[in-house]
Amino acid sequence: MIGGRSGGVCVHRRLRDRLQALVVCVICATVFCWATAAPNLAWRSLDALNAGLPPGVRVYAGEDPKLPLRAWYVSVARGEDSGRVEVLVSDDPADRRETVSSFAADTGACVVINGGYFTMERTPARHAGLLVVDGVIEEPATRSAVRNDLRYPTARAALGLTPTGFDIAWATSREGSLQAWSAPPPHRQGSPAELDPGTSTPWNVEDALGGGPALVSKGRVRVTTNEEVFFGTAIPYTHPRTAAGVTAAGTLLLLLVDGRQKESRGVRLEELAAIMVDLGAEEALNLDGGGSSSLVVQGQLLNNPAGRGEEREVMTALGVFCD
Missing domain, CATH: 1.20.5 (Single alpha-helices involved in coiled-coils or other helix-helix interfaces)
Known part of the structure; x- marks a missing residue:
């Protein structure tokens, strides 16, 4: 027994x-x-366009016909032989929005790509998230988001511009000052967390453009959809995409992936992050996408926005000036 x-x-x-x-x-x-592995986009230099740009500003196109995907990116190195990057805000008196081509024509920027989220249903438009121009906070960072009657404090990803370079951080604003955080709150769906006050430092930038979620941190894919409280929205799905990243050498990467068309299906956030890592990004964030995604170089619209062939009017953009 x-x-x-x-x-x-x-x-x-x-x-x-x-x-x-x-x-x-x-x-x-x-x-x-x-x-998620990065798509095989077989990047090629657009020599005809690059011939008219400073040596520090280069434009590339890529395509993966098997998926299918089409994409473009612009690299902007630091230094005197490169371009100057600025956050652009529409001054249209009627609705405070305009096309990326209009931004390029009005400002003379050699490269313009769409920027952050904005309220499409509101006239005039209002930026949804942090917007800083010439050191002035035009729109504060989103302080919290509500999902199913639960309030989540937020620190969402933003791109910052300084006289010497570029920075991507989880950022907040309060009483006219900016703070950068080493990590966003560890939210889970249905379980809000708090910001750790001991993990922030002053964020000294001249221009800043909020977006999110973050895609890459310390050279690795890190998509912080839950932490930045983008769950419960359509943002994580497959869409046309715009993103910005910074390499270890301080080069700015501006990436656009077409979508919603036969030639290019668009990408999920994880795929977008993998592309950024493949391009050498140490840090990267998602910007406004979908029908807003547009890239203009030397007056030429490179992509086919959302398969419609026409640009959506947007409130903000990133401009590269080559004068």
Whole structure:
């Protein structure tokens, strides 16, 4: 009887060990399945356009016909032989929005790409998130978001411009000052968290453009959809995309992926992040996308916005000046 029980215990333990091993295998397989590889976009230099740009500003196009995907990116190096980057805000008196082509024509910027989120249903438009121009906070950072009657304090990703370079941070604003955070609050859906006041530092930037979520942190894919409270929105789905990133050398990357058309399906945030890592980004964030995604270089619209062939009017943009 005792021997029988002992044998049963041994069988039970062997079965338990095998089940535990199986669970580990399943978890590992799941992790690798979710690891997103960058599409093979076979980037090529657009020499005809680059011939008219400073050496520090280069434009590239890429395509993966198997997915299918079409994309473009602009690299803006630091230095005197490069371009000057500014946050552009529409001054249209009627609705405070205009096309990216209009931004380029009005300002003379050699490269213009659409910027941050804005309220499409409001006239005049209002920026949705942090907007800083010439050191003045035009629109404060979003302080919190409500989902299912729960309030989540927010620190969303933003691109900052300084006289010496570019920075991407989880940012907040309060009483005329900006703070950069080492990490956003560790929110989970249905479980709000708090900002840790000991993890912020003053963020000294001249221009800033809020977006989100962050895509890349310390050279690795880190899409902070939950932490920045973008769950419960359509933002994580497959869309045309605009993103900005910064390399270890301080080069600014401006990326656009077409979508909602036969030639290019668009990408999920994880795919967008993988492309940014493949391009060498140390930090990167998602900007306004969908029908807003437009890229103009030397007066030429490079992409086909949302497959419609016409540009949406937007409130903000990033302009590269090559004078």
